[in-house]
Amino acid sequence: MSLISKLKAVVRQTISPPVKPVTEFDYPTLPWIDKKDADIDGFLRQREPVTDLPYDLVEKMRFWKANGYVILEQAIQTAWVEQLWREVEELIDQHQKHQTLVRVDLPAYTQKPVQPVRDVPKEVLNGPYIKFMDFHDNSVIGKKIMLHRNIVTFLSAVFNDKVIGMQSLLFKYGSQQATHQDFAYVVSEIPSHLAAAWVALEDVHIDSGPLFYYPGSHTLNKFNFGNGIFFNGQSTRDPNDFANYLDKRCQEAGLKRKTLLIKKGDVLLWHAALAHGGDEIRNPALTRKSFVCHYSSDKAYRHHRQLPTAEPIRRTINGADVFVNPHMPDQEDIFDAGKTL
Numbered sequence: 016m017s018l019i020s021k022l023k024a025v026v027r028q029t030i031s032p033p034v035k036p037v038t039e040f041d042y043p044t045l046p047w048i049d050k051k052d053a054d055i056d057g058f059l060r061q062r063e064p065v066t067d068l069p070y071d072l073v074e075k076m077r078f079w080k081a082n083g084y085v086i087l088e089q090a091i092q093t094a095w096v097e098q099l100w101r102e103v104e105e106l107i108d109q110h111q112k113h114q115t116l117v118r119v120d121l122p123a124y125t126q127k128p129v130q131p132v133r134d135v136p137k138e139v140l141n142g143p144y145i146k147f148m149d150f151h152d153n154s155v156i157g158k159k160i161m162l163h164r165n166i167v168t169f170l171s172a173v174f175n176d177k178v179i180g181m182q183s184l185l186f187k188y189g190s191q192q193a194t195h196q197d198f199a200y201v202v203s204e205i206p207s208h209l210a211a212a213w214v215a216l217e218d219v220h221i222d223s224g225p226l227f228y229y230p231g232s233h234t235l236n237k238f239n240f241g242n243g244i245f246f247n248g249q250s251t252r253d254p255n256d257f258a259n260y261l262d263k264r265c266q267e268a269g270l271k272r273k274t275l276l277i278k279k280g281d282v283l284l285w286h287a288a289l290a291h292g293g294d295e296i297r298n299p300a301l302t303r304k305s306f307v308c309h310y311s312s313d314k315a316y317r318h319h320r321q322l323p324t325a326e327p328i329r330r331t332i333n334g335a336d337v338f339v340n341p342h343m344p345d346q347e348d349i350f351d352a353g354k355t356l
């Protein structure tokens with residue numbers, strides 16, 4: 016590069032305006048159902064009709080648009096839910112053998128909250144403030160639940176695209192997490208192309224720290240972390256500010272907080288911007304076993320978040336994909352009893 020071109024580049028860099036922070040979802044790339052004139056009946060008329068669903072797709076899509084969530088009752092067969100939990104118990108029991116990552120939100124772990132389960136004592140893994148991360152990588156039944164037909168049929172209609180399972184979390188106890196919206200933390204290439212499933216692995220007791228959520232909150236104006244709508248190292252405001260903003264805005268907008276008291280095998284699906292969190296655990300003896308999966312669309316999630324430079328290896332179930340964990344390919348599907356279910 017000549018000296019003149021170098022100088023020109025420096026001048027361009029100095030005078031170019033700073034990148035504007037993102038303060039809202041980009042309207043043109045919103046999932047079609049989130050646009051003002053979304054015609055749900057027209058959309059479904061143009062698609063192959065889906066039969067044998069345990070719910071009414073049109074009715075659920077209308078409900079989703081208005082409320083930002085749906086509940087699919089008895090969407091996952093009991094044998095699958097029980098197999099997944101047996102594997103989690105085995106993971107905890109035989110933790111010395113396993114590399115699955117776990118997030119521990121306890122004071123002793125603040126320096127290094129994410130660790131392989133083999134490095135965390137069994138008593139800690141068996142207690143609260145624990146999130147097992149991406150166990151679906153290791154488990155066939157985890158993948159089959161994540162990409163269950165009853166879930167991906169609904170979400171592929173919402174995105175009008177192939178569904179991609181992005182990540183998952185497993186909980187034995189309630190999270191007690193403050194109110195939040197997932198797009199701030201789980202970011203795909205098109206941030207509005209995000210949805211989540213909360214699969215009840217047992218009946219939820221009101222004192223176990225159930226999930227709570229604000230129906231209709233998916234259309235509220237977004238919180239600004241000081242550097243836009245995503246929480247990261249440059250943010251000047253934190254998750255507590257986010258929670259306070261959301262609780263206040265929901266109250267001002269007259270949105271009522273609901274508590275999720277669903278049964279084993281039921282599923283809550285929620286929108287990228289539904290405000291939700293984990294309620295206080297009022298009885299510490301009560302578990303609240305649950306499997307949370309996050310999804311995006313094929314258009315918006317092209318690469319594994321931990322290796323964006325490589326072409327992902329895909330596993331396809333019910334027309335939806337999940338990517339093999341590029342850092343632990345030898346650990347993929349080591350829990351394989353789900354193959355025969």
Ligand SMILES: O=C(O)CCC(=O)C(=O)O
Binds near residue numbers: 189190226
């Ligand atoms: O299950 C919970 O208590 C919280 C889960 C949650 O908020 C999330 O994964 O986004």
